[in-house]
Amino acid sequence: MPVTPVVEMRGITKVFPLVVANDQVDLEVYPGEILGLLGENGAGKSVLMSILYGLLQPTSGEIRIDGKAVEFDSAHDAIAQGIGMVHQHFMLVPPLTVVENIVLGAEPQRSGGRLDMETAARQVAELSQKHGLEVDLQAKVEDIPVGMAQRVEILKAIYRRARVLVLDEPTAVLTPQEVEGLYSIMRSLADAGVPVIFITHKLHELIGVCDRITVMRRGKVIGSVDTADATPPLLAEMMVGREVILQIDKSPAEPTDTVLTVDSLTIDAADRDLTLLDGISFEVKAGEIVGVAGIAGNGQDELLDALSGLRSPTSGTISLRGTDITATDRRQRIRSGISMIPQDRQREGLILSFTIADNIVLGEHRTTRFSSRLKRKFEAISAYARKLMEAFDVRANDETVLVSNLSGGNQQKVVVAREMSRDTKLLIAAQPTRGVDVGAIEFIHRNIVDMRDQGAAVLLVSTELDEVMQLSDRILVLFRGRIIGEVAGADASLETVGLWMAGHREVAT
Amino acid sequence: MELLGAILSTATIAAMIRSATPLTLAAMGGIFSERGGVINIALEGIMLTGAFTAVLFSTIGASIGLPAGASAMLGVAAAVIFGLAIALIHAYFSITLRVNQLVSGVAINMLAFGITGLLLQLIFNVTGNSPAAPDMKPMPIPFLADIPVLGPILFQHQPIVYVMFLAVPFSAFLIKSTPYGLRLRAAGDKPAAIDTVGVDVHRIRYIGVGLSGVFAGLAGAYLSLGQLNFFSEGMTSGRGFIALAAVIFGNWRPWQAFGAALLFGFSDAVQIALQNAGMSVPSDFLLMAPYVVTLIALAGFIKKAVPPAAIGQPYPAEEPI
Numbered sequence: 001m002p003v004t005p006v007v008e009m010r011g012i013t014k015v016f017p018l019v020v021a022n023d024q025v026d027l028e029v030y031p032g033e034i035l036g037l038l039g040e041n042g043a044g045k046s047v048l049m050s051i052l053y054g055l056l057q058p059t060s061g062e063i064r065i066d067g068k069a070v071e072f073d074s075a076h077d078a079i080a081q082g083i084g085m086v087h088q089h090f091m092l093v094p095p096l097t098v099v100e101n102i103v104l105g106a107e108p109q110r111s112g113g114r115l116d117m118e119t120a121a122r123q124v125a126e127l128s129q130k131h132g133l134e135v136d137l138q139a140k141v142e143d144i145p146v147g148m149a150q151r152v153e154i155l156k157a158i159y160r161r162a163r164v165l166v167l168d169e170p171t172a173v174l175t176p177q178e179v180e181g182l183y184s185i186m187r188s189l190a191d192a193g194v195p196v197i198f199i200t201h202k203l204h205e206l207i208g209v210c211d212r213i214t215v216m217r218r219g220k221v222i223g224s225v226d227t228a229d230a231t232p233p234l235l236a237e238m239m240v241g242r243e244v245i246l247q248i249d250k251s252p253a254e255p256t257d258t259v260l261t262v263d264s265l266t267i268d269a270a271d272r273d274l275t276l277l278d279g280i281s282f283e284v285k286a287g288e289i290v291g292v293a294g295i296a297g298n299g300q301d302e303l304l305d306a307l308s309g310l311r312s313p314t315s316g317t318i319s320l321r322g323t324d325i326t327a328t329d330r331r332q333r334i335r336s337g338i339s340m341i342p343q344d345r346q347r348e349g350l351i352l353s354f355t356i357a358d359n360i361v362l363g364e365h366r367t368t369r370f371s372s373r374l375k376r377k378f379e380a381i382s383a384y385a386r387k388l389m390e391a392f393d394v395r396a397n398d399e400t401v402l403v404s405n406l407s408g409g410n411q412q413k414v415v416v417a418r419e420m421s422r423d424t425k426l427l428i429a430a431q432p433t434r435g436v437d438v439g440a441i442e443f444i445h446r447n448i449v450d451m452r453d454q455g456a457a458v459l460l461v462s463t464e465l466d467e468v469m470q471l472s473d474r475i476l477v478l479f480r481g482r483i484i485g486e487v488a489g490a491d492a493s494l495e496t497v498g499l500w501m502a503g504h505r506e507v508a509t
Numbered sequence: 510m511e512l513l514g515a516i517l518s519t520a521t522i523a524a525m526i527r528s529a530t531p532l533t534l535a536a537m538g539g540i541f542s543e544r545g546g547v548i549n550i551a552l553e554g555i556m557l558t559g560a561f562t563a564v565l566f567s568t569i570g571a572s573i574g575l576p577a578g579a580s581a582m583l584g585v586a587a588a589v590i591f592g593l594a595i596a597l598i599h600a601y602f603s604i605t606l607r608v609n610q611l612v613s614g615v616a617i618n619m620l621a622f623g624i625t626g627l628l629l630q631l632i633f634n635v636t637g638n639s640p641a642a643p644d645m646k647p648m649p650i651p652f653l654a655d656i657p658v659l660g661p662i663l664f665q666h667q668p669i670v671y672v673m674f675l676a677v678p679f680s681a682f683l684i685k686s687t688p689y690g691l692r693l694r695a696a697g698d699k700p701a702a703i704d705t706v707g708v709d710v711h712r713i714r715y716i717g718v719g720l721s722g723v724f725a726g727l728a729g730a731y732l733s734l735g736q737l738n739f740f741s742e743g744m745t746s747g748r749g750f751i752a753l754a755a756v757i758f759g760n761w762r763p764w765q766a767f768g769a770a771l772l773f774g775f776s777d778a779v780q781i782a783l784q785n786a787g788m789s790v791p792s793d794f795l796l797m798a799p800y801v802v803t804l805i806a807l808a809g810f811i812k813k814a815v816p817p818a819a820i821g822q823p824y825p826a827e828e829p830i
Contacts, residue, residue, distance in 0.1 A: 095815075104708075107691060
């Protein structure tokens with residue numbers, strides 16, 4: 001007897017005024033499984049899940065729960081039918097406690113319409129224990145770490161008796177350890193009878209975790225594969241419709257003059273007795289890419305802040321082509337030819353409420369090219385922005401669109417376009433592909449290599465080991481504020497670098 | 510010493526309670542609206558409307574032959590209903606039409622000032638003050654009223670003062686201990702969080718703003734039929750704003766806002782006591798006292814008031830397509 005899917009979506013079509021977001025989509029989730037839903041940004045995953053969660057109504061198509069057709073007019077209906085969802089941006093009320101957030105909207109009551117927070121706390125504690133979702137019940141959500149906030153979201157869904165749980169890009173905000181914890185939670189939920197739909201655009205994440213992977217592209221389901229049969233190249237091809245060069249094609253580096261010299265750079269914490277960066281020294285030459293690998297929090301932030309001029313080092317010097325620039329500010333560094341792709345594009349790379357054009361000229365907005373003494377040169381700004389949008393494939397109607405309205409991938413392309421179009425002697429790229437889809441990753445990597453070939457020095461700082469391994473001509477590994485190892489890109493093995501990242505230098509040598 | 514005695518007399522404390530009554534009631538209303546995320550500077554206009562309709566309907570009651578007490582009750586009921594109606598206009602503009610909440614509030618205040626003045630002329634054929642109407646009489650509470658000191662301070666007031674005494678714990682209870690209160694707080698801090706669990710954000714906010722109208726309307730009735738027995742043009746003279754100051758000073762919490770209202774009420778009562786004691790200071794200066802205290806309270810002594818995070822923001826943040 002065939003197993004009935006817990007959730008079955010049949011022929012779902014959703015037409016918006018300008019686009020068909022979902023086109024005859026079929027999706028089913030079986031008891032006990034973790035289903036990966038993979039697709040690039042804008043492939044229609046989020047729209048499909050919004051339909052499943054009752055936030056959008058399909059133009060046509062049918063949803064069945066346990067084989068019975070249902071119709072959702074609102075999230076309320078979907079929740080009542082057992083659909084649980086953890087949104088990418090948490091839907092928690094910061095000043096309320098963990099318990100209050102979990103029971104919100106389905107609060108246990110005593111007589112007289114009073115809240116019964118004791119019962120609530122007891123019920124939540126039971127669920128938390130049963131599924132290994134450790135949370136601090138009485139803490140305010142504003143005080144808890146991101147990983148716990150995510151467990152609160154999962155508990156919120158379970159508390160509402162979710163029979164299937166949708167996780168939208170759940171790993172984007174987590175540390176590697178928290179990611180591992182999340183995977184084991186997902187497995188235990190699936191085993192306990194709550195199948196999980198895991199939405200992501202990072203294909204590497206899916207293979208170890210999911211039982212089955214469904215791939216979407218441009219609003220359609222391209223196909224479903226069992227994880228056992230899935231390989232990254234296969235998934236990537238399904239996702240973008242052509243074979244993606246996951247291994248970037250590049251010629252050996254031909255380094256020339258030294259561009260960046262970092263000498264005995266040390267940074268102590270301002271508020272604690274702690275050395276965050278401990279006398280590190282290295283050089284980057286024109287025509288080479290130096291990758292800095294390491295688990296987040298081992299001194300990368302401090303190194304980047306010191307290089308960009310946001311933070312003065314406790315001791316040590318930074319030189320650009322022989323000139324000491326340790327004491328210069330950010331504007332002077334931009335003028336002297338340093339470009340920087342910051343790790344957090346929304347906080348440090350963009351002004352979200354400005355247009356694409358204004359963001360693209362940021363940093364150069366005072367130059368005579370874009371500004372006379374009194375007035376900005378809007379024609380020149382627009383023309384330049386349009387040129388870069390074309391060259392870097394920023395997808396938006398025109399240059400006057402606000403950056404806040406762009407997808408994450410397109411936002412990143414705006415930053416990349418700006419930083420890579422200057423006369424750059426040194427490019428500092430921090431997490432240049434964080435949160436962007438496969439097609440865009442390839443594009444950005446290609447551009448970084450091209451800049452190198454044109455004679456720029458490139459310092460790549462990334463916690464994605466694959467990225468560092470693929471792009472770098474030399475690899476430095478940061479561990480607790482020190483460079484624990486250095487290896488030529490061509491000689492680096494995943495095992496060696498991985499061990500160094502974990503601090504096992506002596507084992508590795 | 511004599512002066513100090515006059516200030517700290519039982520009479521002054523009782524006057525403080527009376528002055529604090531409309532402020533407290535309106536402040537409770539303000540809390541309900543603002544905890545849910547809707548700024549309500551329309552409290553002033555709602556109070557003024559309440560004051561006017563209370564006198565109007567009390568007069569109507571008398572003219573159709575109702576006894577004085579019943580006429581006054583009719584007036585109070587009308588004030589509450591009209592307060593609710595005006596508040597719902599603010600809710601409709603702020604919540605449904607997503608108009609800037611300050612603009613809507615200012616418009617309602619100006620409208621209320623204009624219309625009550627106009628109707629005063631059209632209906633009563635006077636400007637400035639309306640004719641006298643049947644007012645609320647003090648209702649001493651048996652036995653309790655006879656307790657020395659406490660009796661005159663707490664238990665020899667109009668019924669609306671007793672309602673005020675109940676309104677504070679009621680508000681605190683509703684906000685802290687009921688599902689509605691939890692949802693209201695969530696609506697004011699992160700509306701998307703309750704929307705995604707299937708709770709209607711607009712409904713929660715409408716109820717909050719509606720409650721503000723009920724309380725502010727009642728506060729208005731107290732001004733015209735409780736403290737006086739007639740309506741006077743612009744008689745709220747900024748009390749709606751002082752109530753809002755009490756909301757902020759009280760960190761959007763009922764008991765603390767009550768405390769702030771008592772402080773403002775006290776400065777008002779002292780001002781009256783000083784006038785009666787024949788201070789040789791121009792009365793205009795004394796009349797400024799409550800406002801000065803409000804300013805000082807807001808500017809200087811306020812620790813760090815944390816308003817609801819989503820206050821002033823329509824929901825959803827983006828205009829629906």
